[in-house]
Amino acid sequence: MNTSERTPLRAIATSLGSPAGRALVALLLVLVLGGVVNAEGACFKLGPHRGMLRQAAVCGIRACGMTLVIITGGIDLAVGSVLALVAVSFSLMTIHWAWSAWLAAPLALAIGAACGGVSGTLAARLRLQPFIATLAMMVFARGMAKWVSGGQKISTAVQNADGTYRYVDVPGVFRAIDSRIFGDNLSVVTLIFLACAALTWIALARHRWGRELYAIGGNEEAARLSGVPVVWAKTLAYVVCGVLVAVAGICQAAQEQQGDPEAGMGYELTAIAIVVIGGTNLMGGRGGIGLTLIGTLTIGYLDKILSVNAVPEAGRLVLTGIIIVAAVLTQKRRRW
Amino acid sequence: MVRRHFTFLWILAIALFVGCSSGDKDATRAAGKARDFYTIGMSQCNLGEPWRVQMNADLKAAADKHPNIEIVFKDAQNDTLKQRAHVEEFVSAGVDLLIISPKEAAPLTEPVAKAVDAGIPVIVLDRAVQGDNYTCFIGADNKLIGKAAGAWLAKKLGDKGKVVELKGLMTSIPGHDRHSGFLEGIAGSGLEVIFEADMKWLEPDARKEMDSALARFDTIDAVYAHNDPGAHGAYLAAKAAGREKDIVFVGIDALPQEGVAYVAQGILSATFQYPTGGAEAIDTALRILAGEEVPKKIVLGSRLFTADNVKQGGEPL
Numbered sequence: 001m002n003t004s005e006r007t008p009l010r011a012i013a014t015s016l017g018s019p020a021g022r023a024l025v026a027l028l029l030v031l032v033l034g035g036v037v038n039a040e041g042a043c044f045k046l047g048p049h050r051g052m053l054r055q056a057a058v059c060g061i062r063a064c065g066m067t068l069v070i071i072t073g074g075i076d077l078a079v080g081s082v083l084a085l086v087a088v089s090f091s092l093m094t095i096h097w098a099w100s101a102w103l104a105a106p107l108a109l110a111i112g113a114a115c116g117g118v119s120g121t122l123a124a125r126l127r128l129q130p131f132i133a134t135l136a137m138m139v140f141a142r143g144m145a146k147w148v149s150g151g152q153k154i155s156t157a158v159q160n161a162d163g164t165y166r167y168v169d170v171p172g173v174f175r176a177i178d179s180r181i182f183g184d185n186l187s188v189v190t191l192i193f194l195a196c197a198a199l200t201w202i203a204l205a206r207h208r209w210g211r212e213l214y215a216i217g218g219n220e221e222a223a224r225l226s227g228v229p230v231v232w233a234k235t236l237a238y239v240v241c242g243v244l245v246a247v248a249g250i251c252q253a254a255q256e257q258q259g260d261p262e263a264g265m266g267y268e269l270t271a272i273a274i275v276v277i278g279g280t281n282l283m284g285g286r287g288g289i290g291l292t293l294i295g296t297l298t299i300g301y302l303d304k305i306l307s308v309n310a311v312p313e314a315g316r317l318v319l320t321g322i323i324i325v326a327a328v329l330t331q332k333r334r335r336w
Numbered sequence: 337m338v339r340r341h342f343t344f345l346w347i348l349a350i351a352l353f354v355g356c357s358s359g360d361k362d363a364t365r366a367a368g369k370a371r372d373f374y375t376i377g378m379s380q381c382n383l384g385e386p387w388r389v390q391m392n393a394d395l396k397a398a399a400d401k402h403p404n405i406e407i408v409f410k411d412a413q414n415d416t417l418k419q420r421a422h423v424e425e426f427v428s429a430g431v432d433l434l435i436i437s438p439k440e441a442a443p444l445t446e447p448v449a450k451a452v453d454a455g456i457p458v459i460v461l462d463r464a465v466q467g468d469n470y471t472c473f474i475g476a477d478n479k480l481i482g483k484a485a486g487a488w489l490a491k492k493l494g495d496k497g498k499v500v501e502l503k504g505l506m507t508s509i510p511g512h513d514r515h516s517g518f519l520e521g522i523a524g525s526g527l528e529v530i531f532e533a534d535m536k537w538l539e540p541d542a543r544k545e546m547d548s549a550l551a552r553f554d555t556i557d558a559v560y561a562h563n564d565p566g567a568h569g570a571y572l573a574a575k576a577a578g579r580e581k582d583i584v585f586v587g588i589d590a591l592p593q594e595g596v597a598y599v600a601q602g603i604l605s606a607t608f609q610y611p612t613g614g615a616e617a618i619d620t621a622l623r624i625l626a627g628e629e630v631p632k633k634i635v636l637g638s639r640l641f642t643a644d645n646v647k648q649g650g651e652p653l
Contacts, residue, residue: 039552047551047577054576055544151389153565157597163397165592167601180576256539257572262384263540307548313506313534 019279019287023294026277026327030298034305042308050185056300057193058255060293061248062267063274064200065241067292070275071204072237073217073284074123074130078137079245079271080264082115085145086249091154091259094171101173109246115141116242120235138268145261155258170257177254189251193296196244201289203240213237217284274299277327298327374433374625376407377426381439381463382414385537387612390591391437391461394614402622407435416443423447427454433621437461445469457624459617463509468632472620474613476636478513479520481608484638484653485586486521488606489558492584496526497557500549502535502542502570504562510610511537514562514588530556535566542569550577558584564595564607571603590641590650599646609639609650 015021034043042048062079069076086108093104115137122133157165180187204210212233215223224230253259272282278295280287302323306316376399383389392409399407408431412419416439424447426434434456438444441464449469451458457471464473489499501518504511511534522529530553533545542561549556550573559574561567567587574580587595587607595607613636623630639650 042548042552045551048548051544051547051551055547151383152386152593155593155597156601157593159593165597167597178572178576184578252540255543255572256569258539260539303544304548307533307545308552310531310533310548313536 019291020294022330023277023279023291023298026330027294027298027301029326029330030301030305030323034301037305037309039308039310043305046185048304048308050187052300052304053190054187054255055303056296057187057189058248058251059267059270059274059299060193060296061196061244061251062271063278063292063296064196064289065244065248066268066271066275067278067280067287067289068200068204068213068237069130069241070272070280070282071213071217071284071287072234073220074234074237075134075272075282076116076119076238076241077131077134077268078115078119078141079241079248080267081138081140081142081145082112082242082245083249083252083264083267084259084261085115085141085148086112086246087253087256087263088145088149088154088259088261090250091253092148094173095154095156095168095258096158098168098171101171105173105250108250109243112242112244112246112249113239114242116239116245117235119242120238123238124231124234142261149259149261151261153258153260174254174257177251178257189255192247192251196247197289197293200240200244204289209233209236214285217281217286219285270299273324277324372404374405375431376405376433376435376621377429377431378407378409379419379422379426379434379436379438380409380411381419381437383411384414386591386594387589387610388437391612391614394612395435395618396614398615398618402618405618405622405625407618412439414439416440420444420447423451427451427456431456433457433459433625435459435461435617435621436465438463438465441466457621459620459624461613461617471624472630472632472634474616474620474634474636476611476613476638478510478610479517481588481610481638481653482514482517483521484517484640485514485560485588485606485608486518486523486527488521488608488640489560489584489586490522490525490527492605493527493557497528498530498553498555499527499558499560500546500553500556500570501529501532502545502559502561502566503532504535504537504566506534511562518560527558535561535569537563537566539565539569542566543573546570546573547577550574550579556583558586561585561587563587564589564591564598564604567604567607568594568598571598590639596641596646596650599641599643602643606640606642608653609641611636611638 038044066076089111090104090108093099094101119134119137122128123130156168156170158168159165177188212228215228216230216234220230252263274295275292276282277298278291280291378395380388380392395407399405410422412422419439420443434451445466448458448465452469460470460473462475503515506512531549535542535545559567559570561570564587567585571580571585574583584605587604588610589595590607590609598604599607620630638653640653641650645651
């Protein structure tokens with residue numbers, strides 16, 4: 001009789017103890033914060049939530065890629081600058097050269113895959129520290145982005161040979177990606193994010209390759225000995241991360257209506273923060289896309305709440321730091 | 337196996353490096369044999385900013401009109417110590433004149449003074465150095481531009497309205513001056529700043545902040561952004577909310593491919609030029625090299641671009 005009374009409580013306690021439960025607690029805390037400091041009720045309107053889902057989408061896509069790499073025990077510091085390189089190349093192809101999106105998008109994804117492939121090869125086959133390999137790629141891709149763009153933003157103002165400018169239309173694909181559906185309520189980029197998350201989730205949770213990534217992150221040597229194709233699986237993680245970053249780059253370009261070679265500064269850190277707040281272990285072997293999804297919402301809402309309340313920049317940075325630590329502390333496995 | 341890969345990579349890296357560094361500069365320099373040929377060194381603090389890319393382009397365009405000068409560019413990539421080293425390199429290379437757009441005043445004051453002591457005239461562009469040990473300062477006044485923007489907006493809105501201010505980096509002097517100037521400009525009018533946020537000169541951040549402002553306030557009459565990309569980001573946010581027609585967007589900088597293009601496309605109502613001074617710097621350099629007296633300080637005027645005058649190249653303030 002006693003046990004039957006305690007069962008629901010125990011069920012809650014157990015679920016709170018799981019990583020997903022703890023990630024939800026962190027999200028809930030941020031939402032409560034939004035409910036308390038609600039900017040004269042603005043937080044209870046639809047607008048901020050809609051805006052948050054749009055803004056968090058591009059961060060979320062990057063974080064999905066980062067999750068794959070982090071589960072192998074690696075890290076990808078190049079996500080920000082590869083994003084800039086893809087955004088610049090995609091804008092160049094669609095705006096300046098007026099190529100069809102059906103041609104430009106696969107090429108842009110290929111650029112992302114190539115960058116990921118190089119990082120992956122350096123990290124997996126040549127056994128460089130992922131930190132070093134992707135640090136090199138981060139610098140390299142930023143340089144390429146500046147080189148390809150000539151240091152200027154690639155926008156709808158196209159420079160003629162004589163130095164004057166002519167203005168072209170924003171390509172249809174930019175408008176399509178930056179539009180909203182379902183009665184103006186859901187951004188297309190949010191849908192793209194959800195699609196990316198679903199695909200990565202299937203790969204990670206339902207596919208052999210995903211299992212192999214967990215095995216590598218858990219114990220690389222053991223994985224190798226039990227017949228996991230370590231080099232191949234690991235390289236592929238960086239390649240897929242590169243492709244996802246390329247998707248994020250295309251979305252970024254579409255939302256800015258231009259390719260900015262300086263875009264994505266510091267984005268690698270946001271991506272890592274999202275993954276870690278979700279509860280994926282930085283040492284590899286544990287975590288998942290579901291957690292990253294929750295992490296995306298946590299960081300997205302935090303950002304939005306601070307912005308709607310017009311908190312000055314200094315206060316924002318301080319608060320974000322504190323809240324990240326608090327969120328990660330609630331993640332920590334401990335004895336009650 | 338792994339080691340062999342590394343050797344290959346090293347050889348590749350060195351080959352690339354050597355390949356990049358041997359340029360065509362030597363050929364041009366060899367042509368300048370007589371004293372009627374001058375080399376000008378230009379130390380730029382950060383080519384990561386489009387406005388500074390434009391400054392270099394303006395300098396180069398002006399210099400190209402004069403076959404007797406060659407201009408050598410160095411980019412300090414937003415690093416004060418690197419810029420200091422660049423100035424010292426120019427001095428020891430014995431350039432005939434130095435143009436510097438310093439990152440910070442204090443740390444670059446001494447290198448500039450040393451160049452002057454070594455007999456090299458120095459033109460300081462855009463940001464100042466401390467003291468007066470330089471030949472000529474050329475720059476615009478952010479505070480005046482901010483004030484003009486405020487006054488223009490007050491007139492445009494008929495002395496009443498709610499304004500969103502999207503600020504540049506408030507720890508930077510231009511951000512600070514464009515803010516305080518604007519407040520001076522709208523002082524006494526019925527304009528009220530209802531929402532202000534630091535967008536760090538970045539377009540995606542401006543769009544994000546504007547999203548928040550739109551969610552919070554049902555009436556917004558104008559957006560004043562400290563740069564044109566900021567105003568453009570705000571426009572995109574308002575457009576997504578279907579409110580862009582009710583709002584007047586004003587930006588600063590008026591680069592041809594940014595602000596001026598946005599005004600021509602009907603996105604911004606106005607942009608105020610923050611001139612790079614590139615052409616003026618080359619003019620002044622030629623006068624100094626010809627031995628003429630030049631003023632110690634040249635304040636550049638700004639131009640206002642609106643839909644009415646953008647085809648004619650704007651009008652001076």
